[in-house]
Amino acid sequence: MRDAYGVETVRAAELELMARGPAGALMQRAAAGLAAECAQLLGKVYGSRVALLVGSGDNGGDALYAGARLARRGAGVSAVLLAPERTHAGGLAALRAAGGVVVDGAADRAEDVVAGARLVVDGIVGIGGRGGLRERAAGLVAAARDALVVAVDLPSGVDADTGEVHGEAVRADVTVTFGAYKPGLLIDPGREYAGAVRLVGLGLELAERERALEALQYVDVAGLLPLPSGESDKYRRGVVGVVAGSARYPGAAVLCVAGALRGGAGAVRYVGPAADAVIARFPEALVSAGPPSKAGRVQAWVVGPGLGDDEERLRDVVGAEVPVLIDADGLRLVAERAVRERRAPTLLTPHAGEAAALLGVAREEVEAARLSAVRELAGRFGATVLLKGSTTLVGTAEGTVRVNATGTPWLATAGSGDVLSGLAGSLLAAGLGAGDAGSVGAYLHGLAARHAADGAPVAAQDVADAIPVAWRDVRRGG
Structure with a gap:
């Protein structure tokens, strides 16, 4: 498990550790790790030109001490100071003693120093920073367009606790983070700015x-x-019921069943008007005209993909006393109160647009603040919420959140969400809790898409067909 901790938690743990050890030991440990990563990226340290963008906090101190280590190995290191009067004194002295050069960030030649570097270290703002970069800092970062960029702890301009980006921010090739992962490194849009962590x-x-x-x-x-x-x-092994598809969207039923058949349950029971299309593609499926409550025993239901305006079938499923996954049209039609009153687990699987509609906000607000959105939805509905996107978030009503990034941009294709719904619903029927079913389903779905695409366009059915490959990959340990 990769765990991420908030800023206040990390700071408190750092203070406790510093109180038990020699002064400055923690910063030296961080700087040593940062310098080692920079050296690995450079390959040849001797003679390489390195620029440090140094702010006023300990983040800048880390950069300066790491720069001193690189300078002692023969790198040409220049520190560009954005707040000269508030620069970390010990780090600055160490860099100068190692032969490093110091440049005032306000000087005209500062951009040339950055532009001429092979590697640029972002030590502008630490994990407590809020808001985007100031104009001068943004200009210096822009000058690093041809260099490798390494962020210290977190790319400056990214919110460490949420991954939100308000204004200009550093786009790093690598982020070297200290002590623990921060949520902003794992959640988009922040994850996109962090590069390799x-x-x-x-x-x-x-x-x-x-x-x-x-x-x-x-x-x-x-x-x-x-x-x-x-x-x-x-x-x-469990039976998963699928209530999906309509005369207009029979393919949604086929794709949802495709995902469900590969998700670990022993059987898939389909209820709806697309039975002919389903049985023609998957003769092993059990089909019924319905209603869902009369179709036979199931351990979980999936409802919503391609459902259209069939509120009757939706109400029938939501009233069941087994776990239910609600997606697509089901999210548009379901009442918040009906979900909150359910006694069995509920898993909602919206994309950003559907989440925005449920919250009554603009889609852009959800995309910019994904962690807040999934937490609010889970709390409001008293359910587990799988918020789809470049990083998928799975949040529970109790407040726990998981993040998944196994996908690929090729997953942005019609029907891929239907496959995910079937897959996660099958895991529910096989006995996983809503949080585990959502996060395991998202993991396998993303991994299957990578296998299916392999750098080329992929269709939803290709993703479904690759789920067994992803399953075996996970079982073998990658």
């Missing part, structure tokens, strides 16, 4: 209950996958 451990004592965010890794997903035993039959 490298963690330098500091020995912080962080309680699991204090984490703000978590991301499943291969081993976590493998441990959650439902596996049959020698005593299993199709009913013991």
Whole structure:
């Protein structure tokens, strides 16, 4: 599991550690890790030109001490100071003693120093920064267009706790973060600015209950996958019911069933007007004209993809006393009160536009503040919410949030969400809780898309067909 912690939690743990050790030891440890990552990126350190963009806080101190280490190895290091009167004194002295050059950020030649560097270190603003870069800092960052950019702890201009970006921000090739991952490094839009993230451990004592965010890794997903035993039959493995499709959108039913058949449940029961299309493509599916409550036993329902305006079937499913996944048209039609009154788990799977409609805000607000949106939706509906996007967030009503980034931009294709709904619904029927079903489903779905696309356009059915490949990949550990 990759855990992320909020700024205040990390700062408190740092203070506790600093109180037990020699003065400056924590910063030296961070600087050593930062310098090592920079050296690895450079390959050849001796003779390389490095520019440090140095702000006023400890973030700038980390950059200066790392720059001193690189200078002692023969790099030509220049520190561009954006707040000369408030620069970290110890770091500045160390850089000068190592032969580094200091440049006032207001000087005309500062841009030339940055533009001539092979590697630029962003030490402008630390994890406590808010808002975008100031004009002078943004101009210096723009001068680094041909260099490798390494962010110290977090790209300046990105909110560490949320991943929100308000104004100009540094786009890093690599971010070297200290002590713990921060939520803003794992959630878009911040994740996009962070580039590859490298963690330098500091020995912080962080309680699991204090984490703000978590991301499943291969081993976590493998441990959650439902596996049959020698005593299993199709009913013991779980039956997932699918209420999807309409005369206008029969393909949504086919794609949802495709995902469900590959999600671990023993059988898929389809109820709706697209039965002929479903059975023609998947003869193993169990089809029924309905209503859902009369179709036979299921352990979970999926409702909504391509449903149209069929509120009757939706109400029937929402009234069931088994877990229910609601997607697409189901999200448009369902009443908040009906979800809150359910006793069995509910998983809502909106994309940003659907989430915006549920919250009564503009889509841009959801995309800019994804963590806040998923938390608000989960709390408002008393349900688990899977917010789809370049980074998928799965939030529970209790406040826990998981993030998934296994997808690919090629997943932005018609019908891919229908496949995900079927897959996650099948995991619900197989016995996973709503949070696990959503996060494991998103992980497998994204991984399947990577396998299916392999750098080329992909269709939703291709993603469904690649789910077994992703499943085996996870089981084997990648």
